[in-house]
Amino acid sequence: MSTEDIILEKIIETSNNNITITDGKGVILYTNINHWSVYEHKPKPIIGKSIYELQEQGILSPSITAIVLKEKSPIQIMQNTKTGKIIMSTAYPIFNDNGEIIRVISYAFDQTEIRTLQDQYEKLERKVKGYQTEVEELREKEGALYRSKEMQQISKTILRLANTDATVLLLGESGVGKSMFARKLHTQSNRRKEPFIEVNCSTIPLNLFESEMFGYESGSFTGAQKNGKQGLIEQAHNGTLFLDEIGELPLSIQAKLLKVLQEKKFIRIGGNKEQRVDFRLVTATNKDLEEMVQKGEFRLDLYYRLNVIPLSIPPLRDRKEDISLLINHFMKLINRKYKTTKKLHPSTYEILLIYKWPGNVRELENLVERLILTTEETIILPNSLPANIIGQAKTNRDDISLIEQFIFREDHNLKSVMELVEKWMIIKAQKQCKSTYEMAKYLGISQPSVIRKLKKYKNTAEAEENN
Ligand SMILES: Nc1ncnc2c1ncn2[C@@H]1O[C@H](COP(=O)(O)OP(=O)(O)OP(=O)(O)O)[C@@H](O)[C@H]1O
Numbered sequence: 482m483s484t485e486d487i488i489l490e491k492i493i494e495t496s497n498n499n500i501t502i503t504d505g506k507g508v509i510l511y512t513n514i515n516h517w518s519v520y521e522h523k524p525k526p527i528i529g530k531s532i533y534e535l536q537e538q539g540i541l542s543p544s545i546t547a548i549v550l551k552e553k554s555p556i557q558i559m560q561n562t563k564t565g566k567i568i569m570s571t572a573y574p575i576f577n578d579n580g581e582i583i584r585v586i587s588y589a590f591d592q593t594e595i596r597t598l599q600d601q602y603e604k605l606e607r608k609v610k611g612y613q614t615e616v617e618e619l620r621e622k623e624g625a626l627y628r629s630k631e632m633q634q635i636s637k638t639i640l641r642l643a644n645t646d647a648t649v650l651l652l653g654e655s656g657v658g659k660s661m662f663a664r665k666l667h668t669q670s671n672r673r674k675e676p677f678i679e680v681n682c683s684t685i686p687l688n689l690f691e692s693e694m695f696g697y698e699s700g701s702f703t704g705a706q707k708n709g710k711q712g713l714i715e716q717a718h719n720g721t722l723f724l725d726e727i728g729e730l731p732l733s734i735q736a737k738l739l740k741v742l743q744e745k746k747f748i749r750i751g752g753n754k755e756q757r758v759d760f761r762l763v764t765a766t767n768k769d770l771e772e773m774v775q776k777g778e779f780r781l782d783l784y785y786r787l788n789v790i791p792l793s794i795p796p797l798r799d800r801k802e803d804i805s806l807l808i809n810h811f812m813k814l815i816n817r818k819y820k821t822t823k824k825l826h827p828s829t830y831e832i833l834l835i836y837k838w839p840g841n842v843r844e845l846e847n848l849v850e851r852l853i854l855t856t857e858e859t860i861i862l863p864n865s866l867p868a869n870i871i872g873q874a875k876t877n878r879d880d881i882s883l884i885e886q887f888i889f890r891e892d893h894n895l896k897s898v899m900e901l902v903e904k905w906m907i908i909k910a911q912k913q914c915k916s917t918y919e920m921a922k923y924l925g926i927s928q929p930s931v932i933r934k935l936k937k938y939k940n941t942a943e944a945e946e947n948n
Pocket residue numbers: 622624625626627653654655656657658659660661662725765766767842843846
């Protein structure tokens with residue numbers, strides 16, 4: 482063997498891939514037999530054998546060398562071998578001066594492991610994507626959306642309190658998000674895997690209150706279920722009990738609830754066995770409990786028990802930054818729900834931004850759903866809005882400051898914002914001045930310009946009114 486042959490043999494032998502060199506007829510001259518285990522379970526010596534023979538035996542299917550000899554050009558293919566491996570093979574022809582193939586060099590790289598890992602990775606990636614969408618949907622369903630400082634503060638406090646067992650009293654008008662925050666207190670706590678029992682105290686009939694809250698033993702009263710029933714307090718064991726509209730809790734039940742809170746024990750109706758319960762209590766009301774205490778409608782001792790950490794959620798009208806965010810959020814969510822692509826006309830949007838939202842987020846959510854369902858056109862014009870909203874917006878429009886109008890609109894189109902400023906300045910000048918000449922001086926523009934602008938904004942005001 483020449484020195485070159487020895488070097489070549491060493492290179493092939495020490496390579497991590499399977500390297501095979503054949504002559505121009507496909508007879509194997511060199512190869513590293515160790516790597517033939519990817520083709521055969523027990524590789525036999527094959528120097529001097531023809532790749533056509535190996536192909537016939539099914540060991541190489543297909544043989545890349547055979548393809549190169551036929552095509553007379555370099556080839557790369559993926560091969561599935563008899564041993565179940567996935568091989569990437571690359572082969573190059575070497576020509577003599579007459580253009581005849583004198584050698585074919587092929588490299589086979591076992592990709593089985595990489596392919597398996599890749600498959601596993603793709604499967605995992607698909608799973609993660611699925612979870613991500615689920616989490617996003619849950620977040621959209623359950624997550625509080627806010628931009629205002631007040632809500633940021635409340636949300637921070639909720640997160641801080643979640644993992645304590647502190648009793649929280651959520652205060653605020655109807656629809657501001659009290660129930661949503663109560664749920665958040667639960668889902669962010671260590672009790673999240675245990676039940677979250679939500680009780681709306683205003684919807685339970687007075688005569689059923691006690692049995693609903695404390696449960697009963699079998700046969701304790703007419704109409705009772707045969708095997709007795711767990712009460713809501715019992716169901717909340719280890720979890721969170723959320724009593725919404727706590728101001729509606731009858732006085733007789735207030736005394737019993739206080740006892741449960743103090744002793745952490747209760748007895749089912751008709752029973753005689755005391756049961757221990759452990760739950761985190763969250764309550765909510767839109768009533769002034771202090772005033773109810775003064776009027777004798779709410780027990781002072783219970784009030785102290787509930788009022789450990791009071792959190793007041795401001796009405797939507799006092800956190801205007803949140804309005805546009807919530808409008809966009811519900812438009813997106815409800816459009817998705819009904820597979821529609823409705824949009825609010827800028828004038829409709831403007832009216833919604835200055836509306837006072839007495840029913841808060843719930844009213845906003847319901848209105849967006851109603852608009853999307855009842856408007857035939859894709860663009861929702863102001864005339865689709867309920868009369869009370871348009872009426873109130875007209876009264877408010879002049880009160881609301883210009884700055885507020887831009888800050889709370891999502892529309893950052895310079896032209897429309899400039900027009901808004903111009904319109905506001907014209908209205909302001911009109912209020913302060915007695916003539917168009919005076920207005921021109923006040924605004925620093927010519928009198929004909931004042932006339933033109935007055936006409937322009939009169940037309941848009943009329944158009945909005947007609948809408
Ligand atoms: N910040 C917010 N982001 C997203 N959705 C919100 C937000 N605040 C409230 N909501 C939604 O508005 C609706 C009303 O909220 P929720 O029921 O929590 O109000 P509430 O204060 O408990 O009302 P009530 O006093 O009438 O029980 C719910 O659908 C809730 O998901």
